[in-house]
Amino acid sequence: MKKLALLIPCLILLILMSCNRRTSKKDRLENAVSEFNKNFNLLELKSYYPEHYTETKTDSIISKTFHVSIKNYSAMDREILMQSTKEKLDQSTKYHRVFESDILVKVADKIIYDKHISAEKFRGNSNSNFWNNATLEHIWVNQEASNSSKLSLGLSFINPQNSAYKLYEVHIDKNGRERLTLIEEQS
Numbered sequence: 001m002k003k004l005a006l007l008i009p010c011l012i013l014l015i016l017m018s019c020n021r022r023t024s025k026k027d028r029l030e031n032a033v034s035e036f037n038k039n040f041n042l043l044e045l046k047s048y049y050p051e052h053y054t055e056t057k058t059d060s061i062i063s064k065t066f067h068v069s070i071k072n073y074s075a076m077d078r079e080i081l082m083q084s085t086k087e088k089l090d091q092s093t094k095y096h097r098v099f100e101s102d103i104l105v106k107v108a109d110k111i112i113y114d115k116h117i118s119a120e121k122f123r124g125n126s127n128s129n130f131w132n133n134a135t136l137e138h139i140w141v142n143q144e145a146s147n148s149s150k151l152s153l154g155l156s157f158i159n160p161q162n163s164a165y166k167l168y169e170v171h172i173d174k175n176g177r178e179r180l181t182l183i184e185e186q187s
Contacts, residue, residue, distance in 0.1 A: 045092045060141045063148035067106040068141050080133050096160040101139045112176035134159045
């Protein structure tokens with residue numbers, strides 16, 4: 001009887017110790033999911049066009065008079081937002097890099113024209129919405145329109161969001177004076 005009297009309190013103590021309000025499987029699963037969601041970050045994918053730094057340099061001599069050096073390049077610190085999509089836990093964003101150009105023109109080894117061209121500089125010339133997301137596409141020497149007294153450069157600007165463009169022509173004389181003309185545009 002003494003053994004039974006000692007065994008019953010031990011059993012009661014054991015039963016009470018096992019009932020320590022442990023969580024159910026459902027509660028443990030909910031806790032695990034909420035902990036995972038706290039630690040999980042949104043996956044953000046960014047893609048750029050062009051993917052890497054791009055540069056094109058051209059040097060031209062027109063009619064033994066104009067020595068032209070043009071450097072077209074992508075600015076790695078500026079871009080235009082093209083598209084942004086968000087699906088569940090993934091966010092995908094596409095960007096078009098901004099392009100700029102440096103032009104150096106010499107006549108008889110004397111610099112007559114030295115300019116940095118970008119869409120930002122042209123933005124002030126017009127109130128058009130085209131310039132809000134525009135970038136320089138390319139600058140080139142128009143050899144057919146150039147001669148020994150004037151140099152003709154072609155400037156192409158694009159708005160990659162709506163596929164609009166503007167095409168300009170710049171005429172530079174031997175003294176470095178320029179005349180800008182809009183040739184064509186599509187909005």
